[in-house]
Amino acid sequence: MKKLVILGAGTAGTMVANRLVRMLNMDQWHITLVDQDPVHYYQPGFLFAPFGIYTQKDLFKPKVCFIPPLVKLIQATIEAVDPDQNKVHLGNGMTLSYDFLIIATGTDIHPEETPGLGEHEWGKSIHTFYSFQGALALTQRLRNWEGGRLVVNVVDNPIKCPVAPLEFIMLADWYFHEHGMRDKVELIYATPLDGAFTKPVASRLIGEMLSDKGIQVESEFMIEHVEPDAKKIISYDEREIDYDLLVSIPLNKGADVIGKAGLGDELNYVPVDKHTLLSNKYPNIFALGDAAAIPTSKAGSVAHYAIDLFGDNFVRYTEGYELLPTFDGHANCFIESGFGKGVLLDFNYEQEPLPGLFPMPGVGPFSLLKESEMNHWGKLMFRWMYWNILLKGQELPLTPTMSMMGKWKV
Amino acid sequence: MATRTICGVTVQVNDEGFMTNPAEWNKDIAVELAKEEGIAELTPNHWKVIDFCRQSAATSGAAPTIRTITSGSGISTKELFSLFPKGPAKKVAKISGLGKPEGCV
Incomplete structure (x- = not known):
């Protein structure tokens, strides 16, 4: 029997387990999936919760519902990975050995990396929507907020x-309009x-949208620290921005255990070949989803397209053939722009987002790099697709590599 | 692809003025590009950062991020911002004859 261990049962880990269990001969393979959390969160929904579009119950389901019966799911922390011995040590005392390892441990927020951020004002005047708890706390905060500078x-x-x-x-702009208090709110985006x-x-188009909505952009703002009592953020070049409510996207990092195993870069992301997702260091280790250090978006759509191609490639590889350099960094992003509209981006490593129609050239129904109501419905429909099609590793009628058909140059 | 002449050398640049072939770069070009970026004189610490970025790009194929520069060169983020004010990763990449650092989409 050959042993495949997958670390992380989030979006990428769950999708690849579902895909491979169908593609590999399960008389000859053991697939083990390890994750410490029994709950699968619908992370794209964290954005909507603070504005009351989704409620708590829309945002999670038990992980076990999405794991195929032939895959063994172990709920445990990962204590150490020993890539030279092909072993993974778990917090429950178990040691797993593997022939192949897939790292899908994702990325998480680290407010403690910025002085003043994750301290006594965290959850009071400083919030995030990048976690389940954070999104719920921010929902409460916005509901009672009297206005000021966000x-x-x-x-x-x-x-x-x-x-x-x-x-x-942009949703905040819409939300405060709906609540009749937009004139009491100043919106600043510090990036x-x-x-x-x-x-x-895309930067030009989105920049125009922000300015039309009266949202100020403070660009090249590299935060050094927060002064939580004075309610201001200060950049390395000593610019200060006062706030009444700070919504922070703290530093994102991959899992510490990956860094400690010598498998990560300075942010614990795994350096891999960007077309095959094979580790630069070990010929039996792959990284999928947000855990991989590849120059494309950290997003579920990227994981989906990558795994569409990865399945066949992995099977070939285990049969002794070379990996094909198939993945092109393809990403889709639905951008909610408020007032029931959205913008869709479609791009890859080489090609920046352009206007056009997607997925059927000349037909759509989604328009690229342009606001439309259809794009908004696409984003809302996506939650059903996520739980029922994507996580289960089913095919979508979308090509995994990006197509220039239906796009026009500007 | 556009070209321009700096210190008597013709180099290829993209539409944002970043050199596209790091092999065409030399130290005189760096001094000239630094002046264009508002840095009148390149001090030993400037060179420490530039040398690190050249080496880093030679192995990785891309201009390094701020985090890579600070963890690799021993220069603190604060100092990096005072050496190359406003957007040090981009500025040092330009002066070092490297492409624009890959943004994260």
């Missing part, structure tokens, strides 16, 4: 779902980037 600050990149902070501030977004065409 600052959304991204501490550093990369972050999970890089468009979510932009969506948050370390030199504009609203990284890629020029």
